[in-house]
Amino acid sequence: MGMEQENKKPEDFAIIEKAIMSFVDRYPGQLSPNDLAEWLGMNSFALQEICNRWAGVSPNKFVQYLTLAHAKECLAETEDGMANVYDAGLSERGRSHDLFVSVQTKTLGEWKQADQNLFIRYGWHSSPFGDCLIAVTDRGVCGLAFALAHGRSATQEILFRPWNARCIIENPKVTSPFAKCIFYDGGEVPVVLRGTRFQLQVWQALLRIPPKKLVSYGGLATAIGKPGSARAVAGAVARNPVSWLVPCHRVIHQTGSISGYRWGPSRKRAILAWEACKGGASIRAAGVHPMR
Known part of the structure; x- marks a missing residue:
């Protein structure tokens, strides 16, 4: 980055x-x-x-960049021109240090049989936002989380709970190149998303929110064609398994308050402030398609 x-x-x-x-x-x-x-x-x-x-x-x-006034200003700018914001999130590749996320998706039903033969490798790495847990399959990154105050084991339990993998092995040598690409060098990172159809719809919408832009839960619900489903959207956002790469941190309350981040509200504020400060580097969607 x-x-x-x-x-x-x-x-x-x-x-x-x-x-x-x-x-x-x-x-x-x-x-x-x-x-x-x-x-x-x-x-x-x-x-x-x-x-x-x-x-x-x-x-x-x-x-x-930590003030409520700044959050409200970003939110107002975004939701006044939601269509333009989402177009910007899908813009063409630009700077070499940008990070491009190429996503493959499968519903839970489609994963059921694949889980029996699934191997997940994970490792802990340093990041600008504290210790980071990265998990990968042979298709790409399937999980990204940050260390909770009460320990790494709690973070691992939360991240791996939805998976019924045949084997989950700690192997930081495998995940280290991903960490380097994600947080330092940029490039293209393959991501594997597994969830309900609704969750996948919400997560794909998150990928279209560009850096330095904020969206409310209600605004995101409207953007996916489901106005009035802000609570359900918030639930899907909270269950995003690949934090940072799928930028759930860019969704805040309509009031401008910042909360509801699984890895801690202070970390969410830090990520948003860091993005506002950096400006140059960004995460963009390189493509989203069903996994074959």
């Missing part, structure tokens, strides 16, 4: 996440970057360095 891996430090995200939690707890009170640095137990220069390294912007700029 256009990031130089060697310039990133694994502990940066922990500090960023703590800063976000502090900001959210105190907003709409006036919390300056200096106040934030003091609360984090560091000087303002150290916070400046971390923000520049992680997000590419100053702390002053970074906190602007």
